[in-house]
Amino acid sequence: MSTPKIKSIVEEMVQPYMDEHNFELVDVEYVKEGSNWFLRIYVDKEGGIDIDDCGLISEYMSQQLDLNDPITDVYFLEVSSPGAERPLKKSTDVTKAVGKDVFVTVYEALDGLKEFEGRLLSFEDDILVIVIGKKQYSIPYAKVASARLTIIF
Numbered sequence: 001m002s003t004p005k006i007k008s009i010v011e012e013m014v015q016p017y018m019d020e021h022n023f024e025l026v027d028v029e030y031v032k033e034g035s036n037w038f039l040r041i042y043v044d045k046e047g048g049i050d051i052d053d054c055g056l057i058s059e060y061m062s063q064q065l066d067l068n069d070p071i072t073d074v075y076f077l078e079v080s081s082p083g084a085e086r087p088l089k090k091s092t093d094v095t096k097a098v099g100k101d102v103f104v105t106v107y108e109a110l111d112g113l114k115e116f117e118g119r120l121l122s123f124e125d126d127i128l129v130i131v132i133g134k135k136q137y138s139i140p141y142a143k144v145a146s147a148r149l150t151i152i153f
Contacts, residue, residue, distance in 0.1 A: 009070040026082040037075035042082040054079045088147040103150040106143045
């Protein structure tokens with residue numbers, strides 16, 4: 001089964017638990033690192049996720065995967081916080097990140113740049129406005145290849 005299909009099935013499996021317990025499903029990854037496969041589920045909640053929350057979600061998913069596992073390979077299940085530099089996968093994630101520091105890459109250069117690291121000033125009408133130093137950049141959401149929160153020192 002393809003990685004995107006596995007990701008979709010796992011998202012469908014875990015979402016009811018996320019909704020019931022007020023968790024946010026940030027991302028699901030199914031990746032091979034070296035000779036090992038990993039199924040990673042990144043979750044968050046208002047006020048932050050803790051190790052006990054991750055344990056409960058892991059236990060729930062282990063039970064669900066025992067009943068109907070779409071993965072034929074041997075793999076490791078990991079449930080964790082997305083971390084301080086969490087990915088911004090959906091437009092709602094970008095909206096929540098307004099006022100925070102972000103790192104954004106684009107598919108094609110805008111103003112000669114393909115990477116933008118600065119403060120997300122606004123996100124309206126599918127346009128991200130990022131301020132870097134004293135300059136503002138307007139980036140159409142459709143041109144964003146990836147985005148994440150960042151820590152700027």
